[in-house]
Each structure stands twice: as C-alpha cells, then as structure tokens.
Amino acid sequence: xxxxxxxxxxxxxxxxxxxxxxxxxxxxxxxxxxxxxxxxxxxxxxxxxxxxxxxxxxxxxxxxxxxxxxxxxxxxxxxxxxxxxxxxxxxxxxxxxxxxxxxxxxxxxxxxxxxxxxxxxxxxxxxxxxxxxxxxxxxxxxxxxxxxxxxxxxxxxxxxxxxxxxxxxxxxxxxxxxxxxxxxxxxxxxxxxxxxxxxxxxxxxxxxxxxxxxxxxxxxxxxxxxxxxxxxxxxxxxxxxxx
Amino acid sequence: xxxxxxxxxxxxxxxxxxxxxxxxxxxxxxxxxxxxxxxxxxxxxxxxxxxxxxxxxxxxxxxxxxxxxxxxxxxxxxxxxxxxxxxxxxxxxxxxxxxxxxxxxxxxxxxxxxxxxxxxxxxxxxxxxxxxxxxxxxxxxxxxxxxxxxxxxxxxxxxxxxxxxxxxxxxxxxxxxxxxxxxxxxxxxxxxxxxxxxxxxxxxxxxxxxxxxxxxxxxxxxxxxxxxxxxxxxxxxxxxxxxxxxxxxxxxxxxxxxxxxxxxxxxxxxxxxxxxxxxxxxxxxxxxxxxxxxxxxxxxxxxxxxxxxxxxxxxxxxxxxxxxxxxxxxxx
Numbered sequence: 001x002x003x004x005x006x007x008x009x010x011x012x013x014x015x016x017x018x019x020x021x022x023x024x025x026x027x028x029x030x031x032x033x034x035x036x037x038x039x040x041x042x043x044x045x046x047x048x049x050x051x052x053x054x055x056x057x058x059x060x061x062x063x064x065x066x067x068x069x070x071x072x073x074x075x076x077x078x079x080x081x082x083x084x085x086x087x088x089x090x091x092x093x094x095x096x097x098x099x100x101x102x103x104x105x106x107x108x109x110x111x112x113x114x115x116x117x118x119x120x121x122x123x124x125x126x127x128x129x130x131x132x133x134x135x136x137x138x139x140x141x142x143x144x145x146x147x148x149x150x151x152x153x154x155x156x157x158x159x160x161x162x163x164x165x166x167x168x169x170x171x172x173x174x175x176x177x178x179x180x181x182x183x184x185x186x187x188x189x190x191x192x193x194x195x196x197x198x199x200x201x202x203x204x205x206x207x208x209x210x211x212x213x214x215x216x217x218x219x220x221x222x223x224x225x226x227x228x229x230x231x232x233x234x235x236x237x238x239x240x241x242x243x
Numbered sequence: 244x245x246x247x248x249x250x251x252x253x254x255x256x257x258x259x260x261x262x263x264x265x266x267x268x269x270x271x272x273x274x275x276x277x278x279x280x281x282x283x284x285x286x287x288x289x290x291x292x293x294x295x296x297x298x299x300x301x302x303x304x305x306x307x308x309x310x311x312x313x314x315x316x317x318x319x320x321x322x323x324x325x326x327x328x329x330x331x332x333x334x335x336x337x338x339x340x341x342x343x344x345x346x347x348x349x350x351x352x353x354x355x356x357x358x359x360x361x362x363x364x365x366x367x368x369x370x371x372x373x374x375x376x377x378x379x380x381x382x383x384x385x386x387x388x389x390x391x392x393x394x395x396x397x398x399x400x401x402x403x404x405x406x407x408x409x410x411x412x413x414x415x416x417x418x419x420x421x422x423x424x425x426x427x428x429x430x431x432x433x434x435x436x437x438x439x440x441x442x443x444x445x446x447x448x449x450x451x452x453x454x455x456x457x458x459x460x461x462x463x464x465x466x467x468x469x470x471x472x473x474x475x476x477x478x479x480x481x482x483x484x485x486x487x488x489x490x491x492x493x494x495x496x497x498x499x500x501x502x503x504x505x506x507x508x509x510x511x512x513x514x515x516x517x518x519x520x521x522x523x524x525x526x527x528x529x530x531x532x533x534x535x536x537x538x539x540x541x542x543x544x545x546x547x548x549x550x551x552x553x554x555x556x557x558x559x560x561x562x563x564x565x566x567x568x569x570x571x572x573x574x575x
Contacts, residue, residue: 053478053482076484076485079483080483083483084478084479084482086475086478090473090475090476090479092479092480092494092498093498094501103493104484104485108483108484108485149479152483153482
C-alpha cells in the first residue's frame, strides 16, 4: 500500500538539517503502524512526505503503486485517497461542522448535495458529533474538533489515513474520545500511519511500531517487542524517558 | 494601563470638547465678519437642482405663418421667402414670444419654458460616484489577482506583481493620471482610430488610472490577508485533494476577506477623495464642478464647504457600509 524507498529530506531553514536520512519502509494494506520518537526525529516529516505536503529530496514513495514524486502524477488525486489528521485540527473556521465535512466531497469527489449530506450524517454519528452539525468549530471542544477533522478526512473514503500527533494539542480528559474513534477505524481494517506519543494506543492497536531518531528509522517491530525487549540503546533510552 | 478619570473629570472634558468645537466655528464666523464677504447660502440649492429657462430658437430666416395651440403642445410654423418651412413644437407650459406674421431671423427666440434640471454640483457628484464605483470594481479584481500572483510559486507572476506594485506605489497619482491621459490616450485612441474606428472617452482613462493605482494597494492588502491565514488551513485543504485554486477560492480567500475589509475600506475612501484629481483631465467630477460653480457665482466659501460636505457624505456612507459587512461576516 505504501512503499518508501531510500527517502532523504533536507531542510535549509533555519539551518541546514537532514530531516530524513535514507528512510525505507513498507506498509501493507490494513496495517496500523505507529511512528514514535523524540521531537525533531523526523517522524512528522516522514508522515508529511507520504501525501506530499513535504516533497522528498531523494528516493521513491509509492502510494498504491503510484510514484508520488513523479512530476506526471496528479498529486491532488493521490491526496484524495490519503486522509490526514493534524495536531492542530485545522478545521475551516468560517464553515459549520457539517460544511467542513461536505465541502471536499462536493468539489473533489463531485458528489451531489444529497449524497454528501447523507455521508456527512453517517460519519458525524460515527464520531459522535451528530448533534453539533450546525455549530462552528470555535464552539467545540478540542476533542470534538479533532473528531470532526477525522470525519472530514473519512468523507473522502480514503484508502489510507495519516495521523500527525492527533492528541498532542488536547486536554488529557479529551484524549480518550479521539483515541476511541481511531481504534474503531483500526478495527474496521483502515490502513493507518500514526505519529503519536500515546504508548497505550501503540501497544493496544499497532501492528508494528517504527522508532525514529535523527531522521532515520532505528528500529521496527511489534509492540510486544518494543515494550518488553527493545534491541537498540537509543530505543531503550527513549522508552525509559517516556514510560 | 489605561489612564483613569473620575466622573467629574469626564464631564469636564466632555464639556471642553464642545467648547473647543464651538469656539473654532465661532472664531471662523467672527473672522469672516471682519472682511467684506457676503454669505449667499441661498444660491447653493440651485447647484443641485435648477429651474432653468429653455429657449427655443429659430434655425432659419422667414415669417411666422401659423401658430397652432393644441392640448399638449403648440406648433409654430416658419416659412421662408423661397417657400421652405419648418415646424417647432412648444410644450403647452411654454410662453410664446412671437405672433402670426412676425418676421424672424435665424437665432430669434420663438418661445421659452422652464424645466427642472440637475445642477452642476449634482452632476459632479454623480460623476464622482460613477468613476469611484468603476475604479473600486476594477481595483478589487486587479488587487485579488495581484495579491495571489505576489505570493505565487511562479517567478513570472511574482515578479510582475512586484514590479506593478512598486511602480505604481512609487509614483505620484497626479503624474500617473497625466501619463494615462496624455500618453496612454493618445496612443490607444490613435491606434483604435486607425484599426477599429472609435475612441475611448477621457473618463475611461481616468477610471483606468484610479483603478490601477488602487489595485496596487489592494494587491498588498490581499497579499498580507492571505499570508495572515494559518498555513494549516492550506495544508488541510490540499490534503483533502483540493487544487491550489480551490483551496484559495473556498478556504483561504473567504477567511482573508474578513481580515482585509477594514484596510480595504480605508483604501476605497482614499480612492473617492483621489478622484478629485481627475478634474485636471477635464472630467467634471465634484471638485471640478465646484470650481466651475465658483467661477460663475463667486460664492467660493459656501460652495467649497458644500463640496467638502458632499465628499464626507460619500466616504462616511462607504465606511458605514463596510462596518455593516464586517458585522455580518463577523457574526459567524
């Protein structure tokens, strides 16, 4: 489903830094992969390269067999198949909850108003926000906003969902409601790549865990392997600090 | 921390405000009373709407051969020595100044009547409103495209927009109007004459000058408006599969619009005032109309005060309209 081969990414601002250093990973359809690592380790950059919000400088990224670094690829078509959920929600503040979920269905998927509304109602009840459909994002709590953001991404019927620290900006009591929605998605067989610090989520839901440090993938393994018997010193150090 | 005043102090300074205003006006009235200026406010209304005498003149030499009063109009027939004749229709309210058999020379007044006509100031104000509205519309269109081009990834678009803004902002509007009128219009009108066969009237060169001038400022306002919207909004839109244009159209511009309304209003108020410069290329807008009215009436004090008040009405109306828009958009 996702094939990343020898990807490099260099940032020049504020100073030159190699954010991704020869990263290679393969993620199968239906797999839930959790990416962990200290801040600045390149895990968010890795995720953002997968839907070309960042453009990798070298290597190959294949999404469902399509090379997204090829200039002939229409990236808008790929992105419609790859949902993304952001740390800061990024809901559209000038639109209601319902309009947030409907908009891209109308202009990207070209659905009729009736189709889009129906799909929106289904998704909003799935994430438990059906009674807030006509509210504006500013009237919702952080947890509610993030659940709307998930519904908005799901409305495109994506094949892959990317989560970029979806619970990091939330008050502790709201983290559970967002993780519950993500667990449901995982159980339904969605292909998911999740950057998070929620080790409980990783342990419970992940099929595999990727540990990154200094722009490189240090260790890949099952959650049991990670939380009972990590092999690298850096992994051990990180886990001892975070658990 | 804000300065705190007691109730008593607030009352004192509120009173002081009125005293200052009244003494300024009073001082001015006192000063004018020292010179021999005759105030004639009564003539001002006639520059808005005038009851004007319209005279009907004969266009040939001859003799009045018939005067036929009918219900709605009177017909006067003039017959020349060689037998040719002409007929004139006078509205029934008109006063007939000739009699049957009178000898008439070309230019003689046959009849006259009075009619309500818009006065100079009214015409000038209509012209100012017209020019401003056109310039605002074109200025917004230019500014939105300019603002988008200004932050485009395409170097040609970016540099063109930058050149446009710096060129227009760096030169006086007065000079730009002269260039449009003396160089632009000469060139364009002669080419048009040669290849298409018509000319563009001067007013459009005035509108162009104002619109292009305003567009440069609107470009910068739009650019800063777009840049003030969090990058996360674009990322969210693009990650849903929207194109660059769709994310601008549906996500960024609606949010940016709300933020740029106040500076935009200021720009358009400037534009209404700047339209007073168009008088120099013989567009008879409010200021030029006022100057013409002053040359015929010598009531310079009254007319220039009136002129200023009219600009104030136009700009204040625009300001209220924008405040209304802001409230309506802000309610979300």
